[in-house]
Amino acid sequence: MKFSGIKGIAFDLDGTLVDSVPDLAVATQRALAELGLANVTEAQVRNWVGNGATKLMERAINASSGELPTADYLNEAMPIFMRHYQACLEQYSELYDGVAYVLRQLHAQGYRLAVVTNKPHKFSVPLLNAFGIGELFEPILGGDSLPKMKPDPLPLTHLCQHWQLTPQQVLMVGDSKNDIRAAKAAGIASIGLTYGYNYGEDIGLSEPDAVCESFEQIPALLESADK
Ligand SMILES: O=C(O)COP(=O)(O)O
Numbered sequence: 001m002k003f004s005g006i007k008g009i010a011f012d013l014d015g016t017l018v019d020s021v022p023d024l025a026v027a028t029q030r031a032l033a034e035l036g037l038a039n040v041t042e043a044q045v046r047n048w049v050g051n052g053a054t055k056l057m058e059r060a061i062n063a064s065s066g067e068l069p070t071a072d073y074l075n076e077a078m079p080i081f082m083r084h085y086q087a088c089l090e091q092y093s094e095l096y097d098g099v100a101y102v103l104r105q106l107h108a109q110g111y112r113l114a115v116v117t118n119k120p121h122k123f124s125v126p127l128l129n130a131f132g133i134g135e136l137f138e139p140i141l142g143g144d145s146l147p148k149m150k151p152d153p154l155p156l157t158h159l160c161q162h163w164q165l166t167p168q169q170v171l172m173v174g175d176s177k178n179d180i181r182a183a184k185a186a187g188i189a190s191i192g193l194t195y196g197y198n199y200g201e202d203i204g205l206s207e208p209d210a211v212c213e214s215f216e217q218i219p220a221l222l223e224s225a226d227k
């Protein structure tokens with residue numbers, strides 16, 4: 001059974017724990033306006049989330065101006081985006097249904113919990129703390145915490161070493177093909193969630209070990225495996 005013997009669970013953040021696109025969209029729109037570029041929609045931003053803040057801005061500038069930004073232009077644009085996102089981080093973002101309850105339940109059952117996100121670390125910790133769940137995770141790894149981010153397996157192999165657990169004892173839960181690809185490359189099992197952001201694609205196509213429509217389905221999968 002794929003989920004038996006699991007001792008630690010790595011959770012993705014954006015689109016898995018928190019519906020953060022409303023604020024990411026506002027920050028993107030404000031940054032584009034400050035740069036004198038055309039506006040983009042929240043629906044567009046939803047499809048650009050997944051490879052970290054710099055990729056998000058690169059995709060937004062590309063769509064807005066019709067051109068891929070140069071490295072210099074992107075370097076200029078990033079602090080503008082970061083300033084706007086810092087100012088609205090948790091304004092319109094929300095935890096998905098059941099997230100706080102299920103995390104507390106898993107924590108109380110003795111599972112080790114981590115966040116492995118491509119979001120910059122400086123936003124990840126305050127966002128989780130704003131929803132009162134930050135203290136449940138150790139560690140919280142951001143997209144800039146290590147030299148490579150998901151879909152590279154590095155954050156997950158690092159996590160296994162940090163926890164002193166084998167890949168077979170760790171599970172990845174995420175909404176994006178980057179989460180599933182990272183898990184497969186690290187040799188760990190994965191659950192794909194259907195409600196988040198995956199570039200508009202079906203998460204099932206990435207072939208996670210299980211697909212869930214709701215966060216609340218996760219404990220039952222773990223329990224059935226350990227019976
Ligand atoms: O910041 C992103 O692009 C995605 O973040 P995530 O890895 O938590 O989904």
Ligand SMILES: [Mg+2]
Pocket residue numbers: 012013014015016050174175176196197
């Ligand atoms: Mg995600």
